[in-house]
Amino acid sequence: MLQFQSVTKQNAAKLRKYYERCNYGLCEYSVGTKLMWRSTLHPTWTEAAGCLIVRNCIDGQVVFDYPVPGPEGNEDAALDLIENYCLEEGIPPVISVVPECKAGRLLSRYPYVHVSDVRTWRDYVYYREDLQLFAGRRYSGQRNHINKFRSKWPDAQFRPLGKDDQTIIEAFWQDYEAEFPKGDNAKARDELKLAQKMLAMAGKPWFLAGGMFDGDKLIALSLAEKCGETLIIHIEKALYSYTGVYPTLVQAFADAFGDGCQWINREDDAADRGLRTSKLQYGPAKLAPKYRFEPQNELLTHVKAIPELKTERLTLSALTEADIPAYNALVLDDERNRWWGYDDVGGLGGPVTERSFFDVANRDFENRQAANFAVRLDGKLIGEAVLYRFDCRGGAELGCRIDKAYAGFGYGTEAFTAVAEWALYKVHLSRVVAKCFKENQASYKMLSSCMRKKGEDETFFYFEKVV
Known part of the structure; x- marks a missing residue:
């Protein structure tokens, strides 16, 4: 019988040894997502059959991530263990956020299965070179915004952020909240609090953090995690008073931390109209599906x-x-x-x-x-x-x-x-x-x-x- 323990900052390194080589390309297969959204996902984990097995409890229902194998992991054996666990618990074996590359394996595994793929939760995945260079006519808008930013703040610079920058990061949050455009939106404010907690972990070895500075003032920041060939952007925040700072941050971050990655994942839009419009304007290479498999008897x-x-x-x-x-x-x-x-x-x-x-x-x-x-x-x-x-x-x-x-x-x-x-x-x-x-x-x-x-x-x- 599988025995699970909660995901915490203290055991995050054990998850990272699986996620750092994982090429599923979805934000859920990262330490950052598990930590940032643990009050929603309630993730627990165990190691079995050479794989990382994550059990989530979302709105009272138990669902499992697709197993993440280590060097000698056996995915089929891990799925067997998940199914046996569900049999003993008397619950359906729901496998959620299944990457496209694993969907065929589950389709052949289950004779009867209900499969869904909700548009709201698909991740926006970009070619790293596209965000790094913004080349071609389709990125003329981004280049114009960056040029305007550079002309107005010619001395602005990007640099990495670490554990010694917490005072600067805290000052940024004060400035950000002062001009936060969604102050009356409870969901947005909750997300902001989670982002603030995550930035407190800047400097942890599994996170990459960096920001744009206007002199000594931090005006935009981002936090990400490399998982296989994908750079997963967990947080992007900028002061709205600095016109053009967002595409400038996106480009600078991709240039600073994108080496060795083919893809940049800027996560889903959670059905937010503004986020959807913005993420589409950056020309995603694909909207990565997250299949939910509900086997039927x-x-x-x-x-x-x-x-x-x-x-x-x-x-x-x-x-x-x-x-x-x-x-x-x-x-x-x-x-x-x-x-x-x-x-x-x-x-x-x-x-x-x-x-x-x-x-x-x-x-x-x-x-x-x-x-x-x-x-x-x-x-x-x-x-x-x-x-x-x-x-x-x-x-x-x-x-x-x-x-x-x-x-x-x-x-x-x-x-x-x-x-x-x-x-x-x-x-x-x-x-x-x-x-x-x-x-x-x-x-x-x-x-x-x-x-x-x-x-x-x-x-x-x-x-x-x-x-």
Whole structure:
């Protein structure tokens, strides 16, 4: 099971060892974005399979970044771990901000998946040479602004900023707030506070900071981070009273820190009209998509209601309210259920009522997390078969339990086989898996008769049936 810890300034260097070589080109794959927006993203991280795995919690929903491999990282193994974590937590395995270069891998991984790419969050990515030179007719506007700035403030200079410049940076923020054009915009003011906190980290080895000076006065500043071949600009701020200072800063910063980079990422526009207009005027090479993959299980796609299945002796169908007494007796038979592998009572998270287990089964199907079949002999419930733990990759687990009064007659094998066949040929799974405790010889014999043994560990024998 993956164990996560919060992203902090103290452990940022551990993330940087992955991000500094990462060529995804998106701002989310950077220390700066994780730190600046941690109150929104709530990022946590761990290292596994040679990869950095980041879990975010946005508006109450858990979503994962695409794994960032180290030199010997295994992305598929990291995705396996994310999916297993989500199975154990009972949450969907949502992979967000997926770079375009990894979208094909996930499309081939998930048979059923909802994919989105919202325009608002696409990053503006520019060729480094374009911002460094502003060459050609399309940049005549930027060149004119720079020329006007240079003619009015001919002695203005750009230089790097570091930890010894905090007093100068603080003075800049005072000047900036005095002429801040969005003072009545709460969202803009919150973003400004975050930017101020980030600039307090100027001088950290993973950040690049620089500013334009009019004499000793700091009039514009920027903070960025190199990730692979991309220079990611986290912050750009300038005094509006200095006409033309923004394109001058952009060009000077690209010239000072762009070496070794093919791209400059100026992040998204967050649907701000002014930002969108400005970023488009700089002629982006591309608006980098950020795909969100929400894998779907086969129940969602193919099963509107639990069907009725018939075998030679049995009928399998959805649980009904009339089944509640017999179903409760089955679920609460501790001696029999020591081989079930799941604590039904503990799983309720509350007191047991007459309808508790029936309601859980109904809710699991409504959420398409499981399909519970009542196993019936001559109309009487004698057991259940449950298809659950859908991995969103064509597989699910099957379990079956039969009332002790009906054990030893082959009813379990008959019910199990019927649901497995339904799952493979009607639900369109490619794989059904099962397991049994090593001490449970009856289940081992039953599973061996209708499935192929897949392996074992200290506790279980594992089986599968594939098509």
